[in-house]
Amino acid sequence: MHLNAVELIDVAEGTRSEASAPHLASCDECRRQLTDLRAMMSTAAAFDVPEPSPLFWDHLSERVRNVVAQDVPGRSLQDAATWRRLLMPLSAVAAASLIVAVVLSSRVLAPQSGAHGDAEKVALRTPLAPAPPSTTGAATDLFNDPASDDDLSLTLVASLTADLDLETAGEAGLAPHGSAEHAVTNMNDDELRELRRLLNEQLAPSGA
Amino acid sequence: MASADTPLAELDERALVDACLADDPGAFDLIVERHRRSVYQLCYRFVGNHEDASDLSQDVFLRAFRGLRAFRGQSSLATWLYRIGVNVCLNRLKAKSPLSAPTESIEERQFIDVRAESPPERMLKDERGARVRAAIAQLPRKQRVTLILRTYHEMSHQEIADVLGSSIGAVKANFFHALGNLKKLLGEEF
Numbered sequence A: 001m002h003l004n005a006v007e008l009i010d011v012a013e014g015t016r017s018e019a020s021a022p023h024l025a026s027c028d029e030c031r032r033q034l035t036d037l038r039a040m041m042s043t044a045a046a047f048d049v050p051e052p053s054p055l056f057w058d059h060l061s062e063r064v065r066n067v068v069a070q071d072v073p074g075r076s077l078q079d080a081a082t083w084r085r086l087l088m089p090l091s092a093v094a095a096a097s098l099i100v101a102v103v104l105s106s107r108v109l110a111p112q113s114g115a116h117g118d119a120e121k122v123a124l125r126t127p128l129a130p131a132p133p134s135t136t137g138a139a140t141d142l143f144n145d146p147a148s149d150d151d152l153s154l155t156l157v158a159s160l161t162a163d164l165d166l167e168t169a170g171e172a173g174l175a176p177h178g179s180a181e182h183a184v185t186n187m188n189d190d191e192l193r194e195l196r197r198l199l200n201e202q203l204a205p206s207g208a
Numbered sequence B: 001m002a003s004a005d006t007p008l009a010e011l012d013e014r015a016l017v018d019a020c021l022a023d024d025p026g027a028f029d030l031i032v033e034r035h036r037r038s039v040y041q042l043c044y045r046f047v048g049n050h051e052d053a054s055d056l057s058q059d060v061f062l063r064a065f066r067g068l069r070a071f072r073g074q075s076s077l078a079t080w081l082y083r084i085g086v087n088v089c090l091n092r093l094k095a096k097s098p099l100s101a102p103t104e105s106i107e108e109r110q111f112i113d114v115r116a117e118s119p120p121e122r123m124l125k126d127e128r129g130a131r132v133r134a135a136i137a138q139l140p141r142k143q144r145v146t147l148i149l150r151t152y153h154e155m156s157h158q159e160i161a162d163v164l165g166s167s168i169g170a171v172k173a174n175f176f177h178a179l180g181n182l183k184k185l186l187g188e189e190f
Helices: A006-015 A022-026 A026-048 A054-069 A078-085 A092-106 A152-160 A166-171 A180-185 A191-203 B013-021 B028-046 B048-065 B077-095 B120-136 B141-151 B156-166 B166-187
Strands: none
Touching: A006 A026, A006 B166, A022 A026, A022 A152, A026 B120, A026 B141, A026 B166, A054 A092, A054 B028, A054 B048, A092 B028, A166 B141, B028 B048, B028 B077, B028 B141, B048 B077, B077 B141, B120 B141, B120 B166, B141 B166
8 A cells, every 4th residue: 555645754754764664665656756755855955045145134124123113103001111202203282182182081180160161171180189179079080090000101191291281272272172182071980991991902012 | 130231242032132121222133133034034935035035024023023022031032033933924925815936036046155166056056946946935835834844944743733723644744745746846857
């Protein structure tokens, strides 16, 4: 009975001796196949990757360096240094929009002064500042949320916007009524926590 | 533990990765410099041409950079990069359909060869090498992957089976058919 593919490979690679396959001694077809297998294994092994120009290696390193330098958005939110690099090159308006959206999603602070339609003024404070007394009871101060205290990146962002209030942001064209930023300011606590979870999830690094 | 004064080149792999994560300039550049040749060769074996191999090499290092936090040091950095490279190349083979034979330009073949061969011998060898690589590139995907991993990376049949999600028997059968098809493509000259 002829040797099958697996048996021929085992003999060709030497994991099985020819003596263990007595059929080989009497079958020209199987011997021919075995010879061809060994020849092709040698041929493939003999012709490997051609050596590129010596200049290619530094060029490859340069390409990798450039693409890595541009890969800032792929980094984690947990990396405060990455946040600085991410925000620095942005225009002032774009940066302020991003800051407002993120900070307001996790740092809803002072109670709103009135019902909808009244001028809204939300003071954004650092996590260490005491919470102002709530007049409506509707807004919940997330500063005291222990789950957010150890988030260094959000602390950094909050500190950068410590003196920014929503009215000022609105005058600058940020968080206009109907915008995403504006919608964030009207979210309840559960909605804000969910928004923060989604943001962290989207920006989490992926391993290989 | 590396001190602030330890040159990057003297750091062990774990310390070098830590330096990368600490945004130490030059740390990842050093990793690239040390492993670029092996990564490029791996990619070239899969795609059979310089340009695609160069692009894939860049992808491999970018994925490695993004996944540095996931590197636990349980394997060497070379092995870790190798696994990323194989995945990148396999994804490329899946995406590229139908498979096309690589086209090596004359310039790609005329590389500096430090071996002591006469120009005619070197030219003949380069031509034969180009034909072999072109033939390998025409093999069906699993046959190509099996032949590359077995021949050039000396992976065991079990390791290849794990990569391809198949059995050892299937891997050996793939290898058998890959070699048979290679002979048909190359003809009697080989």
